[in-house]
Amino acid sequence: MTDTMRASLLGQIATYCESNAVPGFVAGVFHDGEQVVAAHGTANVATGAPMLADTGFLYGSVTKVLTTTLVLQQVERGVLDLDAPVVTYLPEFALAVPGTAERILVRHLISHTNGIDADLYFPGDGGRDALKAYVAGLAEGHGVLFAPGEQASYSNGGMIVAGRLLEVVTGVSFPELLARDVYGPAGMTGSSSSAEEAILRSTAVGHFIDPETTEARPTGMFTLPATWGPAGGTPIGTVPDLLAFGRTHLDGGVSPDGTRVLSAESTALMRTVAFDMESPNVPPLGMGWVIYPYGDTTVHAMSGASPGGVSILCVVPEHGLVFAAFGNTPSAMLLQDQLLTWLLREHLGVEIPPLLTEVEDDVDLAPYAGIYRSDQLRIDVAVIDGQLEETVTYEPADASQERIFTAFAGGATAAPPQRYVPIRPGLFAPAGYPLDAFDGYLRLLLVSYHDVRDGRARFRNGGGRLTRRS
Template identity: 75%
Template sequence: MHTNALRTVQAQIREQAAAYCESSGVPGYVAGVHHADEQIIVAHGTANVATGAPMLEDTGFLFGSVTKVLTTTLVLRQVERGLLDLDTPVVRYLPEFALSVPGAADKILVRHLISHTNGIDADLFFPDARGRDALTTYVDGLASGCGTLFEPGEQLSYSNGGMIVAGRLLEAVTGVPFPDLLQRDIYSTVGMQDSSTSAEQAILRSTAVGHFPDPETMAARPTGMFMLPETWGPAGGTPIGTVADLLAFGRTHLAGGVSPSGARVLSPASTALMQRTSHDMATPNVPPMGLGWVRYPFGDTTVLAMSGASPGGVAILCVVPGHDLVFTAFGNTSGAIMLHDRILRWLLSEHLGVRIPALITGREQDVDLTPYAGTYRSDQLRIDVSIADGGLEERTTYEPADESQERIFTRFSGGMTSAPPRRYVPIRPGLFAPAGYPVETFDGYLRLLLVSYHDVRDGQARFRNGGGRLTRRA
C-alpha cells in the first residue's frame, strides 16, 4: 500500500515542482520523502543555468542553516562523552569568548548557543577567513564588534552567532577542526556518503548553484558567490550534500539516534531532548524552539524543521515523528521556499491526513499602533517602523560595518542592501501580517512572514520579531 501511496506522492511533487518552477522562474528543484520504510526522490530542471547542467536526484546543494541541526547533534554527542555540559558557561571551555559588552559572554551557557536564546547580536557578522583558524577568527571578532540583544534565556532570536560559537566550542573540547568533526561524527556515522564542506570536493560531482533574478530581465542568473566564508561553517555556510544524505540524517532523528545503517549517532535521551521545547515565545510567527530543531505545530502534529538559505538557494529538512515521515528539498532561487511550504502542507493534509487548522482566525479592529512605531536595530541592520493607513510601514536598511562585510552580504543577498518599504496590517495587538496576502498563507511554514512585537513597557515595544529574528528598539 505504501509503495503506491509514495508513487502518488512522487507524481504530485513532480507536478507541483514543474508548475512552480515554470511560473516563478526557479531553474531547478530536488526533493525527497521517506515514509514508513519507503523513499522517493524527485529532480526537476537545471542545477546551473550557466552550464545547463540538469538537476539530478543525486545533485548536491548547500545545506544552509539545515546545518544547525547537524551542529547541535555534534554538541549533544560531546555532552554524552562528558566533554561538555549544557548548563555550564561557554567561557569555562572557551576562555577567549567575549562580546563587546563587558561580562556579557560570561552568562551564556552551552544550552543557550543551540536553543537560540543566547542574545549574541551577530546575525550579519561576516568576517572573511578560511582554513583551520576560521572559527577562531570569528570568535575573536565578536569581542570588538558584537554586543547583545537581551539577557541569555530571556528571549528567543534565531542566532547564527550562537551556532558558530558552538562550532568553535566543539573544536576546543575535541581538538578536531569543525569540518573534520562533521565528516567523522555525522557524515560517516549517518552514512551521508556524498556530503562535504568544501567547494573543492563539491566540484568533483554534480552540484547545484544558487540564482538571483536579473534586475533588468528578471531571468535567473547564477550567483557570483557559491558559498559563505568558512567562518560560517557551523551555522550553514559550507556543508554540501544530497537529498538522500539529508533523508538519512532525518531518519536518524526519527529512529532515536540510530542511523539507517544501524550505527548509533545519538542516545535516545539526547535525540528526545533536541525535540523537546526549550523556549516558547507564545506568538504564532515564532514556533517553539527545541535544541537545533524548530517545532512547527500543525494542530496536534509537530513538524521538526529547519530551512537553510545559501547564496541564491534554499534548502529545507522536516521530520514528522508522529508519522514516521521525513521531507527534504532544495530549490536554486530563494523563492523556492514557497514551493517547500506548498509540498509540506500537501504531504501533511493529503498524504498523512493531518488537519491543518487556521493560524489566524480573525482580525481585531482599532488596534493601537503607537507602541510599535520607532527604530529597531540589530547587528548592521536598521528597521524604521511608522504608522500609515491603519497599519505599519517598515523600511529596512543594511548598515555595513566595513567594506569586507558589505562585499560578502551584498553577494549573499544578490546585490540588495535595502528593501522597498513593506506594509503590515494588524491582526491583534503585537501581531501583524504583510499586506496583500490571504490569511491562509500563514498556516504553514510561511508563518515566519508575520511580524510580532514584544515586551511593551511605558507604551513602547522593546523588541520586533521578523523571521524569528529580534531587533531591539534603538
C-alpha cells in the same frame, strides 16, 4: 507509495518552477519504510547541468541541526555540560560588553537563547583558524540583544561559537568533526564541507532573478566564508543525505544502517521545547530544531538560505515521515511550503486548522513605531494609513562585510518599504496576503512586537530574529 508519490511531486514541482522562474528543484520523502526523490530542471543555468536526485547543494542553516547533534554527542561523552558557562571550555570567548559572555551557557548556544548580537557578522574566511578568528572578532564590537535565556532570537553567532567550542574540546577542526561524527555514521555519503570537494560531484548553484530580464542568473558566490561553517555557510550535500540524517533523528539517533549516532535521550531533548515566544509567527524552539505545530501534529524542521538557494529538512515523528528539499532561487521557499502542506494534508491526512482566525479592529499602532536595530541591520517602522510601514536597511560595518552580504542577498542592501496590517496588538501580517497563507511554514512572514513598556515595544521579531528599539 513510490511511483505515485514521485509523480505527484514532479507534477507540483514542474508547475511551480515553470511559473516562477525557478531553474531547478529536488525533493525527497521517506515514509513507512519507502523513500522517493524527485528532481526537476537545471542545477546551473550557466552550464545547463540537470538537477538530479543526487545533485549536491549548500545545506544553509539546516547545518544547525547537524552542529547541535555534534554538541550533544560531546555532552553524552562527558566532555561538555549543557549547563556550564561557555567560557569554562572557551576562556577567550568575550563580547563587547564586559561580563555578558560569562553568563552564556552551552545550552544557550544551540537553543537560540544566547542573545549574541552578531547575526549579520560576516568576517573573512580565516582559513583553518576561521572559527577562532570569528570568536576573536566578537569581542571587538558585538554585544547582546537580551540577557541569556530571557528571550529567543535565531542565532547564527551562537552556532558558530558552538562550532569553535567543539574544535577546542575535541582538538579536531569543525569540518573534520562533521565528516567523522555525523556524515559518516549517518550514511551521508554525498556530503562535504568545501567547494573543492563538492565540485567533484554534481552540484547546484543558487540563482537570483534579474529585475530587468526576469530571468534567473547564477550567484556570484557559491559558499559563505568558512567562518560561517557551523551556522550553514559551507556544508554541502544531497537530498538523500538529508533524508538519512532525518531518519536518524526519526529513529531515536540510529542511522538507516543501524549505527548509533546519538542517544535516544539526546534526540528527544533536541525535539523538546527550550523556549516559546508564545506568538504565532515564532514557533517554539528546541535544540537545533524549530518546532512547528500543525494542529495536533508536530513538525520538527529547519530551513536554510544560501546564496540564491533554499533548503529544508522536516521530521514528523507522529507519522514516521521525513521531507527534504532544495530549490535554486529564494522563491522556491514557497514551493517547499506547498509541498510540506500537501504531504501533511493529502498524504498523511493531518487536519491543519487556521493559524489566524480573527482580526481585531482599532489596534493602537503607536507602541510599535520607531527604529529597531541589531548587528548591521536597521528597521524603520512608521504608522501610515492605519498600517505599519517597515523599511529594512543593511548597514555594513566595512567593505568586506558589504561585499559578502550583498553577494549573499543578490546585490541589495535595502528592501522596498513593506506595509503590514494589524491582526491583534503586537502581531502584524504583510498587506495583501490572505490569512490562510500563514497556516504553514510561511507563518514566518508575520511580524510581532514584544515587551511593551511605557507605551513602547522593546523588540521586533521578524523571521524568528529580534531587533531592539534603538
